[in-house]
Amino acid sequence: MRDRKGREPFGMIATTPRLRHQNPVYSEYFADPFVWKAGDNYFAIGTGEEEANGCTASTRAVFPVLRSVDFYHWEYAGKALIRPDAALGENFWAPAVAASEGRFYLYYSVGHGDKNHQLRVAAAEYPEGPYSDLGVALINPDERSFAIDLHPFQDADGKWYLFFARDFLDASRAKRAGTALAAAAMKSMTELEDEPKEILRAHADWQRFQTDRLMYGRKWDWHTLEGPCVWKYDGRYYCFYSGGCWENETYGVDYGMADRVMGPYTHSGNENGPRMLRTEAGRLRGPGHNSLARGPDDERVFMAYHAWDKEMKKRQIHLSELIWTPEGPRVRE
Secondary structure (H helix, E strand, O other), X not given: OOOOOOOOOHHHHHHOOOOOOOOOOOOOXXXXXEEEEEOOEEEEEXXXXXXXXXXXXXXXXXXXXXXXXXXXXXXXXXXXXXXXOHHHOOXXXXXXXXXXXXXXXXXXXEEEOOEEEEEEEXXXXXXXXXXXXXXXXXXXXXOOOEEEEEEEEEOXXXXXXXXXXXXXXXXXXXXXXXXXXXXXXXXEOOEEOOXXXXXXXXXXXXHEEEEEEEEOOEEEEEEEEEEEEEEEXXXXXXXXXXXXXOOOOOOEEEEEEEOOOOOOOEOOOOOOOOOOEOOEOOOEOOOEEEEEEEOOOOOOEEEEEEEEOOOOOOEEEEEEEEEEEOOEEEEEO
16 A cells, blocks of 8 residues: 555565566666665665766765665765875775764775775764765785775674775686785774785686786786675675676676685685676676675665666666575575
8 A cells, every 4th residue: 555645655665575676776877886774774885987987186075875765766865985185096996884883984995096096994973974084094005005895894793804805916726816805804993903814816717807917017817806795694604706807798796605704715616607696688787896785674685786787888786686595695686
């Protein structure tokens, strides 16, 4: 039954098996979506077109924020982060938010194009901001000149961990050179407890970013794992990630599994391609960089991710339900 304004009651949305949304759920450029709930509202923060292509000197705030009251329909709610020192860079990528002790923390990377990206943290009193940078790099940029795609994860015991992507230049049959995943326990919301540990490395052809890519003064057969997102299910930890080249249709989402939050993780079984999301002709192009959130019934879990439009001009946010099968986690519309 609808109310006099033609709206369905909140409870009906929560319990109706069929989703009440159409992908993409927001028409504008919105990459690397991170979705969470605060109070009675849902929020999404992501990389906008300006952040991806390079902010100008006049840019005062970065990272678009969306708001939703029902999880399925989204509207623009402003920009989240007061732009920090312009010397840090003009490209701002892949924000994520965590709440602790009444404050909200925004984790992001900033740098110059695909070089010199450092991991930063900002704080705010409200989920949509404004966030102010706290003035410190989470990892010394002189030691790690390229680190991106932060994901804060809180375990059942309350302990926080920070997952992210960085460059690895060693190579073997089982580990290919390129960008891959690392993690560290957190001492506080603004400080790591110890040196980050390698979590997952590229090992399959579909994870190739580019052959003969010029990096660090030489050419590499460069592979990429990025955009980590950790979820605990039935006593195991699942680290969902994106692999391949985000610029084209090779991009897709897969996962590694572990019995402990810091691993070791394994992602064997994906040698022929990503098992969660991949390009589907006529429907989905280059899907990737996901986050996970519970829907309004507080039971079903949804994967938020971006995919290219038909013209390959903009990346847009999509939502698909996460399901658990005997073969492992999968998504469905």
